[in-house]
Amino acid sequence: MQHRIVVLGAGYTGAIAAGRLAKRLRREDVAITLVNAEPDFVERVRMHQLATGQDLKPRPFSEMFAGTGVELRLAKVTGVDVDRKTVAVIDANGAEELAYDTLVYALGSGWNAQGVPGTAEHAYEIASRPGALRLRERLARLDAGQTVVVVGGGLTGLEAATEIAEARPDLSVSLAARGGLGDWLSPKGREHLRKVFGKLGITAHEHAAVTAVEADRVATADGKAIPAAVAVWTTGFAVHPIAKATALEVTGTGQIVVDGTMRSVSHPDVYAVGDAAMVMGPGDKPLRMSCASGSPTAWQAADAIAARLTGGKLPNVPIRYFNQCISLGRKEGLIQYVTADDRAVQAVLTGRLAALYKELICKGAAWSVVNPTLGLPTRRHRVTREQAAAGSAVEATA
Secondary structure: OOEEEEEEOOOHHHHHHHHHHHHHEOOOOEEEEEEEOOOEOOOHHHHHHHHOOOOOOOOEHHHHOOOOOEEEEEOEEEEEEOOOOEEEEEEOOEEEEEEOOEEEEOOOEEEOOOOOOOHHHHEEOOOOHHHHHHHHHHHHOOOOOOEEEEEOOOHHHHHHHHHHHHHOOOOEEEEEOOOOOOOOOOHHHHHHHHHHHHHHOOEEEOOOOEEEEOOOEEEEOOOOEEEOOEEEEOOOEEEOOOHHHOOOOEOOOOOEEEOOOOEEOOOOOEEEOHHHEEOEOHHHOEOOOOHHHHHHHHHHHHHHHHHHHHOOOOOOOOOOOOEEEEEOOOOOEEEEEEOOOOOEEEEEEEHHHHHHHHHHHHHHHHHHHHOOOOOOOOOOEOOOHHHHHHOHHHHHHO
């Protein structure tokens, strides 16, 4: 019998993991099913571009996985039973259960309203394609001089504010940050960020924690009201809630606790990758939710699964950071170089060269989905029947 591998979610991490497994294992030995609600790959790192009216290249999974042996199942995941080793899904034909021998959980994250009053009713998000398209439609209806407030001073907030200001110079764009503008960047990085904000006419409201969102304004903790015909909420991500409803060991935020091979510490036949996983990086610090963190976890998980099924050597590749890539519109960028544990160093790259660098990173991320073994020769290994039959119990007691 074939070893059944089910991958939940076809974002960057799930799609990479499925493709990498298909290129590591013999098709006769495994059945790989990739479950996703949408038929096309979503370049999440470009949602701020989609929101400002730019059209993205369509990437249908039917073409991306043609001839790989990966079966795409278009369905919404509604539950996971890790004791029965089944996944509940629903599609146009109704509800069904999928059985697995190995599960790769890559459902990722969505926007995080953080319980702030009025956010769900009045704010827009760009953590998903539907959210970005909804914002796109709203921005297109704004008249000159109307106000847009981006709430959140992290990478997503900076990219959203600068993209909107560049695409719509007729609007009044501002950003509300809980701390100082780019306060985690190096002095050179902060200086360049302020320069770009000034050039684009973006107002920065620093140390302005937003406590409520209304139809035409946002309120801050110090009692100020910032006019906002449109409020864009970018204050972080919340993981998909399904894992927290299972018997898996998860953190308080719902991330699955994993070991160095991305394997669940409580259920060894389950692997978690990307935003869904609590992964410890250099300095014993959790990796931040990002594409930069997610792709390496997908490589690690796929290689670990393949190794365990074929009796090969387990991967032991430390996951570390090198830089933070920030687009500041289409013409400007900021590459902040960092330590292995993501702390800013003095070195930065700015201007058009940085914008080109970021564009290459985005294209490379999409390329890695189509080429999950990073262009290296494909080497498919035979699944060792003893390993597959013993399953995770052998490793759990090792």
